[in-house]
Amino acid sequence: MNLSLISCGLSEIHLTDWHGKQVHEDIVTDLTALECAAKQAGFDLTIASAFRSFQRQAKIWNAKFSGHRPVNDINNCPVELSALSEIEKCKAIMLFSALPGASRHHFGSDLDIYAENCLGEQHTLQLAPWEYQAGGPFAEFNAWIDENLTDFGFFKPYAKYNGGVAQEPWHISHIATSKLLEQHQSIDAIADAINQHDVLGKQTILANLHILNDRFITNIAKV
Template sequence: MDVTKPTPIMCITGQSDTHLTDIQNHRLHSAIISDFLALQSAAQKAGFELTIASSFRDFNRQSIIWNNKFLGIRPVYNKQQKVVDLTKLNDVDKCIAIMIYSALPGASRHHLGTDLDVFDKAAVSDDYKLQLTPDEYLQGGPFAPLSNWLDTNLDKFGFYRPYQHDLGGVAPELWHISHIKQSQLLVNKLSEQVLYECIKNSELQGKQAILDNLPAIYTRFVTNVSPP
């Protein structure tokens, strides 16, 4: 494949960054910049310093996160925020445990450039260690006011939360927002077969378990998101 001419498939699987624009030390899809800035400006007027914590992440970076978790180098948490003992799990169950909070490389919405994690920088001190955990965004947490504001304002600027609710796959992530129109245009190009080929040609830990169980994984963790 001629890497100088990235295909749409390369963009949605994290193997190209030609669709991105630099913004505030991050990278977002070029088509969503104006909508994001409008959202950020409205948040500022409401008293929030809406700040990007994480945006585009390519396949290689997502693979490092995945492999480190699979190998026990980085902790894996369940929905109760308890560390999972992966040594007691087979490869399939290890993968499922990881996907509660970390996307399968090739299927991460962070590959798209349309999805980002946000927080209210004004609500915490400069030395605050951001965790991106539910407690920070629920009642009593430092980002609960921003989260409540996003509940009623995201759609006005073309955004929504794909992991708003627990649907039995990825755990709720109130910090994760997505541009509705642009993300759907890209997600619609992804398929189980595209993902299969992407993973088959990778060096992911647990690769065979993933490929053998991809139909169930794809249904539970890739397409199973909250609607706009």
């Protein structure tokens, strides 16, 4: 099993189906236990996004880099990409969207979650921080998750903004599985993946990959 290919979203051999979503086979037991505990606490834990392939991440990246998909700043205001250099454009995108080959969603161990039974009939899921904060529909669910997550082997890599990826209170990661795959999502592996595929801004990305790696890829919360 080539862990570098898995870590960069170029293999799906590690995946299995869980309630219609593709997740890493090694997280199923802990994820099911977390789901059951959440249910007992009154929350229907639901996955909004699980595994995402390199190709899918590249489509998101290219749409944003080309201006065909909006890019927002830390205050959720639109960014005028045409006024930015290519490296600044990369940084603006990586605030909310990972570089292809560098997304933790490639692992299958990382999930975006919400409580479906807390989603009001008039509310469309946005995966925005305010939804998980006081007054938001998932505030109580989020508080329960924060208190219990590590008991089931998970943590939040983007629990707060540390100058890299924006805060993502919905994003959880299976500690043991992601730790193993992080080691194989190396700069060389990411560079090889990008080199072999159609990724906009490729030359700028490769020339600045060490900087982008330190700020956005490995800059995560401690367990």
